[in-house]
Amino acid sequence: MADQNIMEKIVSLCKRRGFVYQSSEIYGGTGSVYDYGPLGTQLKNNLKSVWWQKFVIAREDIVGVDSAVIQNPKVWEASGHLASFTDPLVECRKCHNRFRYDHVEEIQKLKVKSQNNKSKFKIWFDSISPEQKSMLKCSKGGEHEFTEAMDFNLMFKTFIGPVEESSSVAYLRPETAQGIFINFQNILQSTRVKVPFGIAQIGKAFRNEITPGNFIFRTREFEQMEIEYFIKPNKEESEKSYQEWVELSEKFYTDLGIKKENLRIRPHEKEELSHYSIGTSDIEYKFPFGMSELGGIAQRTDFDLKQHERVSGKDLKYFDEETGRKYLPYVVEPSLGVDRAMLAFLVDAYDESDGSDGRAAGEVTLRLNPRIAPIKVAVFPLVKKDKLPEIAKEIYRKLQECGMSAYYDESGSVGRRYRRQDEIGTPLCVTVDFETLNDNKVTIRHRDTMKQVRVHKDAVWAYVEQRVLNPEKFFK
Ligand code: ATP
Secondary structure, eight states: OOHHHHHHHHHHHHHHHTSEEETTGGGTOOTTOEEEOHHHHHHHHHHHHHHHIIIIITOSSEEEOOOOSEEOHHHHHHHTHHHHTSSEEEEBTTTOOEEEHHHHHHHHHHHHHHHTSHHHHHHHHHHSOHHHHHHHSOTTSSSOOBOOOEEOOSSOEEESSSOOSGGGEEEEOSOSHHHHHTTHHHHHHHSOOOSSEEEEEEEEEEOOOSSOBTTTTBOSEEEEEEEEEEEOSSHHHHHHHHHHHHHHHHHHHHHTTOOGGGEEEEEOOGGGSOTTOSOEEEEEEEETTEEEEEEEEEEEETHHHHHHHHHHOOOOOEEETTTTEEEOOEEEEEEEEHHHHHHHHHHHHEEEOOSOSSSOTTOEEEOOOTTTOSOOEEEEESSSOTTHHHHHHHHHHHHHHTTOOEEEOOSSOHHHHHHHHHHHTOOEEEEEOHHHHHHOEEEEEETTTOOEEEEEGGGHHHHHHHHHHSHHHHHO
């Protein structure tokens, strides 16, 4: 199946089954903004809660925050976001790097001038800065494909209070990271964290992207899951922590079922590094539209805290009780996009049968890891009579009351009901049949193997819970 075809099928499945809708669709939509339907919301919530469980609840050294979307504009002055995005910019449609339009124009002119003579061109090319080189060559290969130049600010602007004047301008945050840095002192004073420690945040971010696209891959409103991990201020510590976070971040995806061969860790070239970074790696996923960034791990040094110290005039240093020294810690940042992750999980789980596995050719199974599957278990009565619905509903309600996301379905043949659940990734289906009336047992059918087992109806909860919380068992 052609890759682009898979993308179209996923977009269509998402709409048809209630994962993702175009936002404001009845009004013709909003450019590159999406709403999540019942299943998409549940899937996204599951992803976020597994991440939070793994990196905040299960760790002694990481605490969480939930900072405001609208922050004092000085935050963006300190972070560099205000200054970097006020010039006329062009963006490459392939690598999404943005450059000052006048800088690109200048370097292009120089290139044309020296191009006639090969050796002259080489001397000239060797003499220009890495940044200038990156304007001439796309990191994705070949020439850049630039958009029109725009006087462009990536941040969405708004006004605080009733008067729309320059003194009341504010911005919607373009990343969650700064909300962590500006609370650094609050966290130090209100908790007992000691370096090394991390602060985690999950939340919305907004970017007025000039080249959005590829469904929920690049949107103007999205969610991020970020950790700022504070360490002693030296390059060795930074490098060590960075390697750890690269591994942990990759493991987050593979533990939840992404195939390792579809992931790639791509360290940034020197000229590609952001101004604040001494080392960055992207975690890329093999999307149907090409290898693209899922998340990144950056060594941000003490750049952000230093900047906030300078602009706020406040002392943000950490006091190290062991050494009696005060310093600004270095920071390593693992950052990932929730919406992109969700798309990667959908793509990776999408499986269309070729007819050789007992399913009809073309039937779709979303092989989502049970931890993130939006519905964990569906309950069916074989027929709509002879007390079977009553027993099935009782099982269904018990599962719901115990906090299990369950679904009750009594319409159509059982085969069709299985297919409907396979298509949305439900790991287990429970069927109440005539035998149940004699032996109190129900049939539990596994999505991936289609294996069926008989379980006592009072043991359904325990069976499902074990398989959903311990997915290794599910795959056996
Ligand atoms: P890209 O190069 O794709 O624009 P970026 O390098 O600007 O991404 P970061 O600033 O490092 O992205 O943001 C961290 C993460 O947030 C990204 O890895 C991605 O998962 C997510 N993200 C960033 N921009 C968007 C967007 N417009 N839509 C959806 N997710 C995004």
